[in-house]
Amino acid sequence: xxxxxxxxxxxxxxxxxxxxxxxxxxxxxxxxxxxxxxxxxxxxxxxxxxxxxxxxxxxxxxxxxxxxxxxxxxxxxxxxxxxxxxxxxxxxxxxxxxxxxxxxxxxxxxxxxxxxxxxxxxxxxxxxxxxxxxxxxxxxxxxxxxxxxxxxxxxxxxxxxxxxxxxxxxxxxxxxxxxxxxxxxxxxxxxxxxxxxxxxxxxxxxxxxxxxxxxxxxxxxxxxxxxxxxxxxx
Amino acid sequence: xxxxxxxxxxxxxxxxxxxxxxxxxxxxxxxxxxxxxxxxxxxxxxxxxxxxxxxxxxxxxxxxxxxxxxxxxxxxxxxxxxxxxxxxxxxxxxxxxxxxxxxxxxxxxxxxxxxxxxxxxxxxxxxxxxxxxxxxxxxxxxxxxxxxxxxxxxxxxxxxxxxxxxxxxxxxxxxxxxxxxxxxxxxxxxxxxxxxxxxxxxxxxxxxxxxxxxxxxxxxxxxxxxxxxxxxxxxxxxxxxxxxxxxxxxxxxxxxxxxxxxxxxxxxxxxxxxxxxxxxxxxxxxxxxxxx
Ligand SMILES: Nc1ncnc2c1ncn2[C@@H]1O[C@H](COP(=O)(O)OP(=O)(O)O)[C@@H](O)[C@H]1O
Ligand SMILES: [Mg+2]
Numbered sequence: 001x002x003x004x005x006x007x008x009x010x011x012x013x014x015x016x017x018x019x020x021x022x023x024x025x026x027x028x029x030x031x032x033x034x035x036x037x038x039x040x041x042x043x044x045x046x047x048x049x050x051x052x053x054x055x056x057x058x059x060x061x062x063x064x065x066x067x068x069x070x071x072x073x074x075x076x077x078x079x080x081x082x083x084x085x086x087x088x089x090x091x092x093x094x095x096x097x098x099x100x101x102x103x104x105x106x107x108x109x110x111x112x113x114x115x116x117x118x119x120x121x122x123x124x125x126x127x128x129x130x131x132x133x134x135x136x137x138x139x140x141x142x143x144x145x146x147x148x149x150x151x152x153x154x155x156x157x158x159x160x161x162x163x164x165x166x167x168x169x170x171x172x173x174x175x176x177x178x179x180x181x182x183x184x185x186x187x188x189x190x191x192x193x194x195x196x197x198x199x200x201x202x203x204x205x206x207x208x209x210x211x212x213x214x215x216x217x218x219x220x221x222x223x224x225x226x227x228x229x230x231x232x233x234x
Numbered sequence: 235x236x237x238x239x240x241x242x243x244x245x246x247x248x249x250x251x252x253x254x255x256x257x258x259x260x261x262x263x264x265x266x267x268x269x270x271x272x273x274x275x276x277x278x279x280x281x282x283x284x285x286x287x288x289x290x291x292x293x294x295x296x297x298x299x300x301x302x303x304x305x306x307x308x309x310x311x312x313x314x315x316x317x318x319x320x321x322x323x324x325x326x327x328x329x330x331x332x333x334x335x336x337x338x339x340x341x342x343x344x345x346x347x348x349x350x351x352x353x354x355x356x357x358x359x360x361x362x363x364x365x366x367x368x369x370x371x372x373x374x375x376x377x378x379x380x381x382x383x384x385x386x387x388x389x390x391x392x393x394x395x396x397x398x399x400x401x402x403x404x405x406x407x408x409x410x411x412x413x414x415x416x417x418x419x420x421x422x423x424x425x426x427x428x429x430x431x432x433x434x435x436x437x438x439x440x441x442x443x444x445x446x447x448x449x450x451x452x453x454x455x456x457x458x459x460x461x462x463x464x465x466x467x468x469x470x471x472x473x474x475x476x477x478x479x480x481x482x483x484x485x486x487x488x489x490x491x492x493x494x495x496x497x498x499x500x501x502x503x504x505x506x507x508x509x510x511x512x513x514x515x516x517x518x519x520x521x522x523x524x525x526x
Binding site (some may be wrong): 089 | 398402404408409411412413414415416418419420
């Protein structure tokens with residue numbers, strides 16, 4: 001379970017997050033929605049320590065993440081797939097995956113790599129290729145696979161659907177729901193593509209200008225025309 | 235025929251040294267996007283450390299080993315003390331600091347080691363080897379030079395390709411933020427990268443000094459040739475640096491042997507300009523990043 005309370009982040013005069021608080025229940029997908037500039041990316045970056053919160057706390061299970069540096073996240077069971085994917089294009093597919101396994105502080109065993117390869121067979125086929133030749137969908141699979149190499153308990157995803165064909169988005173979201181159902185993974189899913197995100201989410205948080213304006217069951221939000229029109233534009 | 239062979243052998247030996255120096259520049263460029271102008275005086279200082287040890291009656295090899303170790307330490311210290319404080323700012327700041335360090339190290343070396351020419355010994359012979367009655371321009375020290383550079387390059391390849399540490403170092407060089415999120419201690423990796431680069435630079439300093447005269451400025455032309463070699467190779471490719479170094483060494487050796495030794499510097503400049511005009515990303519620029 002991930003709990004934020006009173007988290008405020010400013011960049012100079014820009015208040016990116018204002019007193020943000022919510023709980024993402026363990027073993028569920030929590031969608032974080034909102035318009036461009038609402039503060040979604042900043043929220044994830046604050047959780048993983050890339051951005052320092054001025055006030056507030058971030059707790060994961062019984063651990064306080066608030067002052068932890070990003071380097072500590074893999075050991076704490078947290079994986080952050082950044083916006084724009086974060087494939088290291090100069091490394092091969094397999095090196096990207098190996099790197100993901102190193103974060104836990106011990107060598108990832110071959111079993112984990114095998115499991116990732118069976119989730120994403122295309123990565124097995126292209127394991128020796130330099131990552132810059134991969135398509136957008138393949139890159140997304142690679143970064144999710146790389147995150148899974150550290151066997152995380154909490155996965156932060158920043159707009160995984162960005163720039164992907166609808167068919168590929170459906171495939172990746174299917175896979176995510178599968179992982180949550182099978183492995184008990186907790187997922188915080190940032191999306192502009194609210195419709196797709198709500199289709200697999202249990203909870204939904206809507207940010208508007210850095211404030212939490214909705215924190216509810218995903219179903220409730222999906223069924224509430226007024227809220228959807230007001231904040232999600234569909 | 236004999237002149238051709240001798241010119242080629244001389245070029246090969248020199249090319250290996252340029253390759254090592256270029257590799258030192260590339261290792262730093264790749265991780266921090268800084269051209270380390272202080273690489274030459276850093277290598278000069280460590281070579282003088284070796285010379286002091288040898289002149290005090292210790293063995294050549296002790297001096298050699300201590301100079302390499304000093305390179306490692308000096309590289310790490312420079313990264314921590316000079317480069318780290320301006321990290322995150324424009325890269326030009328760090329470049330200017332390395333230029334400043336160039337001047338400071340020169341001045342310090344003149345004070346500490348003296349401003350005159352001193353002769354530096356070479357391991358193995360510096361006389362040409364006899365092959366079937368004729369003496370060719372490959373010396374014992376030349377063979378050692380080639381093997382030493384090859385050995386260091388092999389070790390670097392093994393480190394970067396096949397170890398977890400090498401993978402972490404490459405990740406830190408290519409994408410600091412993603413590397414941090416994956417648990418890589420980027421700061422440490424950059425320090426280690428500078429240390430290794432300075433070690434390779436020290437090696438090239440020792441190899442150039444072997445059997446000739448050293449003074450605080452003896453490496454200054456090498457920084458030019460090493461830089462040209464690194465640019466030839468595309469500045470961020472270690473393999474490119476090696477090939478660029480060999481290409482430059484051979485070209486300059488032929489210019490010196492067949493055209494005139496006073497034209498060597500000019501030829502290096504001409505090669506640099508030709509590459510910048512024709513292949514600005516180096517001779518072996520990889521395919522452009524696929525945009526998705
Ligand atoms: N590093 C930064 N420096 C200054 N302003 C920033 C920085 N990162 C984000 N912001 C600002 O914070 C606000 C929220 O941005 P972001 O978290 O990227 O929103 P979203 O991901 O929802 O589109 C925006 O106004 C953005 O301009
Ligand atoms: Mg964003």
